[in-house]
Amino acid sequence: MYAEAHDLVTAPPTTAVRLEGVFKTYGSGSREVGALRDVSVAIPAVSFTAVMGPSGSGKSTLLHCAAGLDSPTAGRIVLGGTEISALRPKALTKFRRDRLGFVFQAYNLLPHLTVAQNVTLPLLLGGREVDRGWFDHVIEAVGLADLTGRKPAELSGGQQQRAAIARALVARPDVIFADEPTGALDSRTGRQVLDLLRYTASELAQTVVMVTHDPVAASYADRVLFLADGQLVGSMEDPDSQRIADRMTHLGAW
Numbered sequence: 001m002y003a004e005a006h007d008l009v010t011a012p013p014t015t016a017v018r019l020e021g022v023f024k025t026y027g028s029g030s031r032e033v034g035a036l037r038d039v040s041v042a043i044p045a046v047s048f049t050a051v052m053g054p055s056g057s058g059k060s061t062l063l064h065c066a067a068g069l070d071s072p073t074a075g076r077i078v079l080g081g082t083e084i085s086a087l088r089p090k091a092l093t094k095f096r097r098d099r100l101g102f103v104f105q106a107y108n109l110l111p112h113l114t115v116a117q118n119v120t121l122p123l124l125l126g127g128r129e130v131d132r133g134w135f136d137h138v139i140e141a142v143g144l145a146d147l148t149g150r151k152p153a154e155l156s157g158g159q160q161q162r163a164a165i166a167r168a169l170v171a172r173p174d175v176i177f178a179d180e181p182t183g184a185l186d187s188r189t190g191r192q193v194l195d196l197l198r199y200t201a202s203e204l205a206q207t208v209v210m211v212t213h214d215p216v217a218a219s220y221a222d223r224v225l226f227l228a229d230g231q232l233v234g235s236m237e238d239p240d241s242q243r244i245a246d247r248m249t250h251l252g253a254w
């Protein structure tokens, strides 16, 4: 059965990632830390979502659990139609490789490979073909068209991070997860990376989830989720950096 056109128009946006009652506890006994405490949220597809909170609030833990890099102590995580929290390790590894993209503060590029080789490596490891047209489009979008033959050491930090974003994009993932992607960059270079993530969601129709402690970085998103002490404590649509900073102050989160 195909949906009628008017159904498509009025249908709510699809959910890319859903967390249901997620807990993550580290350690035990007197050393027990509740890094996530009953987090439930739906992240819409084809959007840019920022998760904002002070250091130690559970941002990285949330991202790692949502992306299947770590398993929750309790609760469910559903990505697309798949409950990843129920997958066995091998299936989870394959799911991550085939369906998700990652951008971390450290660029994690392989030093002996060129930009082009780094960008296409995950596809080759997954036994997938490189779509030449899409590769060219992505490389152009990240501004590295003239630098594809360079090694990471021959690139600036911002260029390396843009190569890492190209590597995430080239596989057309369901979701790109970014953890403090501008954390190692100066503010001007950081803004270029944030513009690129913004463009990725708006123009390349990707889903981006970024965790950050920086109100300026979060202001590039469509929606900000606020995390404090392992719990979601609010959200903001169409944010700007001043309102984000104000909200953080009111949450007593700094």
Ligand code: ADP
Pocket (backbone or CB within 6 Å): 026, 027, 033, 034, 035, 053, 054, 055, 056, 057, 058, 059, 060, 061, 062
């Ligand atoms: P954020 O990314 O917001 O700074 P994290 O998710 O890294 O926060 O950490 C949340 C809490 O969980 C912190 O109290 C941190 O010390 C704790 N934590 C994170 N990872 C571990 C771990 N592997 N073992 C023990 N405690 C951890």
Ligand code: MG
Pocket (backbone or CB within 6 Å): 059, 060, 061
């Ligand atoms: Mg962190």
